[in-house]
Amino acid sequence: MPLVTTKEMFRKAYDGGYAIGAFNVNNMEIVQGITEAAREVRAPMILQVSKGARAYANHTYLVKLVEAAVIECPEIPIALHLDHGPDFETCKSCIDGGFTSVMIDASSKPFAENIEITRKVVEYAHDHGVVVEAELGALAGIEDDVQVSAEESHYTHPEEVEEFVSKTGCDSLAIAIGTSHGAYKFTADQCTRNEKGELVPPPLRFDILDEVSKRLPGFPIVLHGSSSVPQEYVKMINENGGKMPDAVGIPEEQLRQAARLAVCKINIDSDLRLAMTGTIRQFFAEHPDKFDPREYLKPARANIKEMVKHKLIHVLGCDGKA
Numbered sequence: 001m002p003l004v005t006t007k008e009m010f011r012k013a014y015d016g017g018y019a020i021g022a023f024n025v026n027n028m029e030i031v032q033g034i035t036e037a038a039r040e041v042r043a044p045m046i047l048q049v050s051k052g053a054r055a056y057a058n059h060t061y062l063v064k065l066v067e068a069a070v071i072e073c074p075e076i077p078i079a080l081h082l083d084h085g086p087d088f089e090t091c092k093s094c095i096d097g098g099f100t101s102v103m104i105d106a107s108s109k110p111f112a113e114n115i116e117i118t119r120k121v122v123e124y125a126h127d128h129g130v131v132v133e134a135e136l137g138a139l140a141g142i143e144d145d146v147q148v149s150a151e152e153s154h155y156t157h158p159e160e161v162e163e164f165v166s167k168t169g170c171d172s173l174a175i176a177i178g179t180s181h182g183a184y185k186f187t188a189d190q191c192t193r194n195e196k197g198e199l200v201p202p203p204l205r206f207d208i209l210d211e212v213s214k215r216l217p218g219f220p221i222v223l224h225g226s227s228s229v230p231q232e233y234v235k236m237i238n239e240n241g242g243k244m245p246d247a248v249g250i251p252e253e254q255l256r257q258a259a260r261l262a263v264c265k266i267n268i269d270s271d272l273r274l275a276m277t278g279t280i281r282q283f284f285a286e287h288p289d290k291f292d293p294r295e296y297l298k299p300a301r302a303n304i305k306e307m308v309k310h311k312l313i314h315v316l317g318c319d320g321k322a
């Protein structure tokens, strides 16, 4: 089937108590690892591309890679989404250039301005059969080279969501309930430690999610910054020449819980990077003589696939839903 929008995916996910995985893609091996996993477990899928991905790989290469995945996985619904669109022009370029979904992220702007920019993107997108994700609230962490500190971050104010959604006409809403971008989501002093001495982050604010979904019944909610930062990969990186102290993510059980509620889209990027980097570091440590990129990209792709399969089944609950 051709690329789809997220409309139908989200409706079914909302009613079915699961979420769709939105995985960031930057090169061929990442696209292959993700879509081979989705195909094997028959999961619908969002492949998303950031401004940084377009700058790195080029818009056309990314669209064509995703189109190749669509041909290889004819039975899986796949949406192509712009992640964190910074302005109208970038959204327009993706809408004109084959994306089926865009995010306009004006969440750092004042409320009225966020509405204004989002409304303009929605008008253009809907005229072209494309859906729009918008954002209210500010996640901590690193996003498109911009570091948002814990002090600058703030949770979504539930009392703003009805006005925002009705005035903008957006199709889904990203909210801030304590997730964070990147591999360093929390500082050690925001966390407690478990008996193994590992950092335990503060729990997500399910009370805010609950209040938002009461105010927007049936409306799809999105969680960004939802990597779990698997400690096996942090360890693999650190044991093979890397240095990632105190990298910690969102516990999988909390994401699974969010997926049962109004959250229909869960964004994962950092975990893919950790799997790829850990695998390649280990490969180089074990085979210092090797230099054929296919030899180290092959296990990296295989580990991305395994990780994504695990998430589709055990975190998102979207296996078998294609």
Ligand SMILES: O=C(CO)COP(=O)(O)O
Binding pocket: 024, 083, 084, 180, 181, 182, 183, 223, 224, 225, 226, 227, 228, 267, 268, 269, 270, 271
């Ligand atoms: O939100 C994301 C992409 O928009 C990715 O979040 P992570 O950094 O937690 O993977």
Ligand SMILES: O=C[C@H](O)COP(=O)(O)O
Binding pocket: 024, 050, 051, 052, 053, 083, 084, 142, 143, 144, 145, 181, 182, 269, 270
């Ligand atoms: O939220 C950010 C995503 O992980 C994309 O990151 P990037 O801007 O480095 O491509």
Ligand SMILES: [Zn+2]
Binding pocket: 084, 105, 107, 135, 138, 139, 143
């Ligand atoms: Zn944002």
Ligand SMILES: [Zn+2]
Binding pocket: 084, 143, 181, 224, 225, 267
């Ligand atoms: Zn994000």
